[in-house]
Amino acid sequence: MRSLIAGFIALALSIPAAVQAQELTIYSGRGEALIGPVIKKFEEDTGIKANVRYAGTAELATLLQEEGDQSPADVFWAQDGGALGAIAPLFADLPPEMNQGVAEAFRNVNNKWVPTSGRSRVLVYSKERVQEADLPASIDDLTDPKYKGKVAWAPTNGSFQAFVTAYRVANGDDAAKKWLEGMIANEAKVYKNNGAQIEGIANGEVDFGLVNNYYLGRYLATDPDYPVAMTHFKAGDIGNLLNVAGAGIVKASDNQENAKKFLEYLLSPVAQQYITLQGNEYPVIPGLIVNTTLESFATVQEISPKIDIDQISDLEGTLALLREVGLL
Amino acid sequence: MLASSRASQKRRPHLFLLVPAVIVAVGMLLPFVYLVARSLEADAATLAEIVFRERNLLLLRNTLALTLGVLLMTTLIALPLAWLVVRSDLKFKKFHATMGVLPLAVPGYVMAYALIGLSGYYGFASHFFGIRLPRPEGLTGSVLALSLYTFPYLFLNLRASLLGLDPGLEETARSLGRTPWQTFFAVVVPHLVPALLSGWLVIGLYVLGDFGVIALMRYEVFSYAIYTQYSGAFDRVYAAWLSLMLMAVTLSFILIEARLRGRRYVRTGKGAARRAAPIPLGRARPLVWLFLTSVYIASIGLPLMVLSYWIWRAGPLVDPGEVATAFYRTALVAVPAALIAISLAVPVVYLTVRFPSPASSALDRLVYLGYAVPPLAFALSMAFFALRAAPWLYQTATLLIFAYVMTFLALAIGPVRSRLLQIGPRYEEVSRSLGHGPFASFMLTTFPLLRTSMLSGALLVFIMIVKELPITFLLAPIGYSTLATTVFSRTSEGMMAEAAPHALMIVLFSSLFVGLILRHEGRR
Numbered sequence: 124m125r126s127l128i129a130g131f132i133a134l135a136l137s138i139p140a141a142v143q144a145q146e147l148t149i150y151s152g153r154g155e156a157l158i159g160p161v162i163k164k165f166e167e168d169t170g171i172k173a174n175v176r177y178a179g180t181a182e183l184a185t186l187l188q189e190e191g192d193q194s195p196a197d198v199f200w201a202q203d204g205g206a207l208g209a210i211a212p213l214f215a216d217l218p219p220e221m222n223q224g225v226a227e228a229f230r231n232v233n234n235k236w237v238p239t240s241g242r243s244r245v246l247v248y249s250k251e252r253v254q255e256a257d258l259p260a261s262i263d264d265l266t267d268p269k270y271k272g273k274v275a276w277a278p279t280n281g282s283f284q285a286f287v288t289a290y291r292v293a294n295g296d297d298a299a300k301k302w303l304e305g306m307i308a309n310e311a312k313v314y315k316n317n318g319a320q321i322e323g324i325a326n327g328e329v330d331f332g333l334v335n336n337y338y339l340g341r342y343l344a345t346d347p348d349y350p351v352a353m354t355h356f357k358a359g360d361i362g363n364l365l366n367v368a369g370a371g372i373v374k375a376s377d378n379q380e381n382a383k384k385f386l387e388y389l390l391s392p393v394a395q396q397y398i399t400l401q402g403n404e405y406p407v408i409p410g411l412i413v414n415t416t417l418e419s420f421a422t423v424q425e426i427s428p429k430i431d432i433d434q435i436s437d438l439e440g441t442l443a444l445l446r447e448v449g450l451l
Numbered sequence: 452m453l454a455s456s457r458a459s460q461k462r463r464p465h466l467f468l469l470v471p472a473v474i475v476a477v478g479m480l481l482p483f484v485y486l487v488a489r490s491l492e493a494d495a496a497t498l499a500e501i502v503f504r505e506r507n508l509l510l511l512r513n514t515l516a517l518t519l520g521v522l523l524m525t526t527l528i529a530l531p532l533a534w535l536v537v538r539s540d541l542k543f544k545k546f547h548a549t550m551g552v553l554p555l556a557v558p559g560y561v562m563a564y565a566l567i568g569l570s571g572y573y574g575f576a577s578h579f580f581g582i583r584l585p586r587p588e589g590l591t592g593s594v595l596a597l598s599l600y601t602f603p604y605l606f607l608n609l610r611a612s613l614l615g616l617d618p619g620l621e622e623t624a625r626s627l628g629r630t631p632w633q634t635f636f637a638v639v640v641p642h643l644v645p646a647l648l649s650g651w652l653v654i655g656l657y658v659l660g661d662f663g664v665i666a667l668m669r670y671e672v673f674s675y676a677i678y679t680q681y682s683g684a685f686d687r688v689y690a691a692w693l694s695l696m697l698m699a700v701t702l703s704f705i706l707i708e709a710r711l712r713g714r715r716y717v718r719t720g721k722g723a724a725r726r727a728a729p730i731p732l733g734r735a736r737p738l739v740w741l742f743l744t745s746v747y748i749a750s751i752g753l754p755l756m757v758l759s760y761w762i763w764r765a766g767p768l769v770d771p772g773e774v775a776t777a778f779y780r781t782a783l784v785a786v787p788a789a790l791i792a793i794s795l796a797v798p799v800v801y802l803t804v805r806f807p808s809p810a811s812s813a814l815d816r817l818v819y820l821g822y823a824v825p826p827l828a829f830a831l832s833m834a835f836f837a838l839r840a841a842p843w844l845y846q847t848a849t850l851l852i853f854a855y856v857m858t859f860l861a862l863a864i865g866p867v868r869s870r871l872l873q874i875g876p877r878y879e880e881v882s883r884s885l886g887h888g889p890f891a892s893f894m895l896t897t898f899p900l901l902r903t904s905m906l907s908g909a910l911l912v913f914i915m916i917v918k919e920l921p922i923t924f925l926l927a928p929i930g931y932s933t934l935a936t937t938v939f940s941r942t943s944e945g946m947m948a949e950a951a952p953h954a955l956m957i958v959l960f961s962s963l964f965v966g967l968i969l970r971h972e973g974r975r
Contacts, residue, residue, distance in 0.1 A: 132787040148929060155932075155940035177932075177940045178924035181682030182827060186925050188687060189831050193838045195846065195929075209685035279666075279679055315666045326586065442684050449506055451679050 146172040147381045148195050150187065152180025152202040153368065157402055164397075165388050171381050180206045180281070187213055187373065197376040198385055200239070200368075203281040205438050207369050211235045214371035215379060217386070224390060228424055229367050229407045232431070236371035239389045240398050241405035243423055244286050244364045245353045247332045247339060249324045258354060262362030265331070266305030274311045275320040275332040278450040282317070282335050282366060288441045289364045292434050296444065303448045313450075324351045333362070337403035340416040355418070358426045365427040368404070464806045465889060471798040472814055478857040479820040483698070485832030486824070489691035501689045502696070507676055511700070513590075514672040517665070518658045520594035522651050525602040528746055529650070530643075532602075533609035535739060540729035547743065549966055552607060554600045554750040555911070556961030558918040558935070561954050563596045563667040565754040592668040597658055599750040604862075605650035607907060608869060612646035613639075615873040618727035631730075645712055645872060649865045652708045656701055656823050656861075673697055674825065681827055694828045701823035705816050754958060761951040773937070774956050781917055781933040784848055788855035789863075789913040793905050795856065796863035801893070804871050818864055821857040826921040829858060833926055851926045858922065859915050863908035870904035871897070906967075914961050934960070 151158065155177045162173050176183070180202040187194055187210055199214075201207050214235045221237055222230045229238040248258065259265055265274050277283050291299040312329050314320045320332035321342060334353075342349045356362040370389060372382040388394055395406040399414050405423060413419060418426075445451040493502075529551075535541050536548050554562075566587045587595055616639065624634040662674045677697065680690035732739055803815040821829070833854050837845040844850045874897055882892035920935045927933070932940075934957045941950035 132790070134783065155937075174929045176924070176929050177936065179682070179939075181685065182830075182921065182925060184685045185681050185687055185827070185831060186834060188685065189834050190838060193842060193845075206685065279675075279683060281683070284683060313669055315669065319667075328586065438684060442679075443500065446500070446504070446506070451676075451683070 145378075145381070146174055147197050147378060147385055148376075149173055149175045149198045149200060149385070150183045150196045151175050151177050151200045152183055152206065153177075153200055157398075158200070160401075161389070161394050161397060164393065165385060168393075169384055169388065171384065173385070184210055190375075192375040194373055194375045196373045197378045197382040198370055198372055200370040200389075202368050203285060204367050204369065205281050205285050207231075207236045207367075207371060209438065210371065213374055215374045215376070217372065218383075221383075221386060221390070225407045226409060226420075226424075228365055228427070231369070236369045237386050237390060238367035238369040238407045240368050240395075240402065241407055241423075242282070242335045242337055242366050242368070243355070243405070243418075243427060244282065244362060244366070245334060245336045245339075245355055246362065247321055247324060247334050247351050247353045249327075249330045250350045250352045252327075252330050259331075260357045261360045262333075262356055263302060265311075266302065266309050268309065270309060270331065272310040272312070273330040274306070274309070275314050275323050275329040276306070276311050277314045277316050277320060277333075278445055280316050283333065284438060284441050284445070285366050286333075286361075286364050287445065288434075288438065289428070289430050290361050291440065291444070292430060293361050293428060296440070300444060300448065303444070303450065307448060307450070321351055325349065335366075336405075336417065340403035340414075343416065355426050359428055360426075361428050361430075363427045364430065365405075365423065367407070464802055467890065468798045468802045468806075471795045472802050472811075475795055475799055475857075475860065476814060476817055478853065479817045479860075481836055481857075482824045482829050482832035483820060485835045486691045486695050486698075486828060488835075489687050490695055492688045493692060497689065498692065501680070502692045507673070507693075507696075510671055510673045510676055513670065514659060514674070514700075516590060517593055517597075517670070517672055518655050520590065521597045521601065521658050522655060524594055524598035525605050525654055526647070526651075528598065528602045529605035529609055531742065532746065533606050533613055535743070537610055537613040538727060538730050539739075540731050541739070548610065550743075550747050550751065551610075552603045552965050553962055555603045555914050556958050556965050557600045557751070557754050558938075558954065558957055559597070559600060559661060560663045560667065561754050561758065561958065562600045563592075563664045565757040566592065566596050567667060569753065569757065588668050589670050593665050593670045596664045596668060597661065599753075601654045601657060602750070604653055604865075604911070605647070607911075608646040608650040608865060609643060611866060611869055611904065611907075612643050612873075615870070616642055616727070621727070646869055648708045648712050649869065652704060652819065653822070653861060653865060655704050656819060659697060659701055659704075660823070660825055673700075677825055678827075687831065691828065694825050697825065698820070698823055701819070702816075705819050705823075709812070709816060755955075758951050758955045758958070762955065774934075774953065777932055777934045777937045777953070778956065778960055780931055781935070784852055784855065784927075784933070785913050785916040788852045788859075788916055789909040791852065792856045792860050792863045792912045793867075793909040796860060796867050796908055797901065797905065799860075800864055800868045800871055804868065805876065819861045822859065822861040824858075826858070826919070827925075829854065830922045830925040833922075846926060846928055848928055848931070851923070851928070854922050854926055855912075855916050855919070858919075859912045862911045862915060866904040866907040866911070867901060870901055874900050910964055910967060913964055917957060917961050917964075 162175055166173055183199065184206045187196060187199060199210060217234045217237065219234055222234060225238060229241055231238065287299060290302065314323055317334040317338045320334055321338055323329050324332055339351060339353050370386055372379055372386065376382055390408060392408065392411060395408050396411050398404055399406045399411060403414055403416055405417060405420060442451065532551050536544055536551065541547060620638050621634050624638045629637060660674055662678050665672050677690055677693045680686050680693060799814065799818060803811045833850060834845065837850055878896035879892040882896050883889065887895065918935055920939055923933055924936050924939065934953060938950045938953040938957065941953065
């Protein structure tokens, strides 16, 4: 019995932790179910071994800050722009050529990170209870009394907070506060995240939700009759905000050459095609086969507001505003 | 018969006791030191804005309401269940005892999804019965979800206490003219107080720290504010302040429990305690069966039903090889951690029970600290210290095991302490008087009696580790996936159906071990 215990402990303690220098260490906020195949293909095509730590984007971001220049990570792949902005001081500068092939709407002008996919904010609504005439033209319309108690939102969600930042950048802090207070007065219902909002509509709890474009596709894939549909606001409305997921190279990395190869791989047609078809997100390079559940890229560029993505990674002011109105 | 604990304990505790105590004390203080270090980086203005604001008071009030609700509900389930299993003439006691402990295997997020999944458009009830049930949410939804998988901890404590009670006390009360109900409240319940208190403490601390369930139920509590700081603001300084505030609340819980527990230890009289005669249920039997069935369906049946339903809808998307590897890896860190936890728990409990002093009282409180620290803050504190003191330990299995031990030690302490209090020092005193040394006396007399409670403690720690997530995905060696991180990897991309088979695996595998807790306890 005692030797069994000792054996177990010895076995556990001998689990190797050291990673070889030639191997790439990636901290990924994106889930293994989606990007695991991308990583595998990268290893096959380049011969570089990749070790991935899968966890939440926020948790990994705080871990990276805690590790500082002792971080074992080479690359950080984040789910949303907010994390990329927060971690930007820890990223190494990228060669400007990397961002060249990327569509202009997504580019990171400071060359601290590269976008790997785009996601737009959309309005989801109930197919059963909402008529076309009821659809709001602008996101500001949702503060109208006819939508009282019918709209869902998720104030703790990173994409929503990025949207609020964009609203502040586009229309000013006072207008943003007015909109938030208007929505609260209109009894907008708080949900934990985007998926929960869509389910809330299907369950009849609310009629509208503010989510990212790729969620509905996942529900429709398993059930084409799912009673929720999506649409966008009028062209140029701030409610159509285009955001990104992206990756950067950690400054503390001693493997920057391989890290650069990885980022270039993520921008290659192979990886981009996979991400758009499997993940329902917008590719960042032109010339690929379009995912049928998505709007064409031209449409998206036309309807989305012209905002500099770097500006919407400033979260401090947004969080302060959300706290001020009592949402956080 | 009551006996004072001070008695003749003027000797110094042996090194065997002091070394583990010091290890535990240091391990518990590390996260606290980290949080204080981070909080010193704050500036007063932002502090006022983020930490000292009215909304935080509201969140705190919600947290306390939630905790009280859960403590009430778990007691309403666990106390009758424990009494029925130990004292009544219920048939198939083994089965009922197992069902009372099985919900421990269910991870919190699974229970919450199960309750939610019962209702609504895609709900189980909608599909099979055509009724769209209202979604459980808010305070009631959170209390329900949390109680249904935390009550087993209280059940275990109460059952162990009831088994160790000398029926002579109750018979004396009856012979003096008390009715059965009066006897129960006057004699039995006071003896259950230590078990109740330690069970409430563990459950209460768990509820204070929970974020997953309350987020799904859309009920805003204090841990919400902490999580938002870490995840929304990517901030560690004000999150540290909020964590310290939460720990102040948990400290007050700990101090209240210690004060209520008091220093009077309950002991059986001279001679051996008999087993009490089973009390017949008579006409109450159908009611009892109704109660039991509802509890079992809600706590086990529901999660299993909903998980199986999701799997049936989504089709088999699970790769058995992958699941087996994940399970093997989980066990490989969970088993050593559970064993180390119990080996530290026994000396610490012995020290605090047999050598009362201000230092051992402090240690008694300190062991709960690891459990009280929010898991994300705990993981960051381990990273902080490892990177500064021993970088080669960082993100190794060793550090992960150490983190698990310190976080869940409090769970191992409970059963062992209750049992040691019941055993009392008499056997060791007799052995000493026969010429054996203190250590030999302990091993010869008390240790064999402690074995079953040690097994319970170790298994409790093991099951919690199998479900654990935030510490694992930050501190595990890279590429080392456990069952829980595999579930997370799928749910983070919104692929709930793909996550279901893995979540089911966690429940099934944990259930196997849960069954073990009772198998050994039965042999007394």
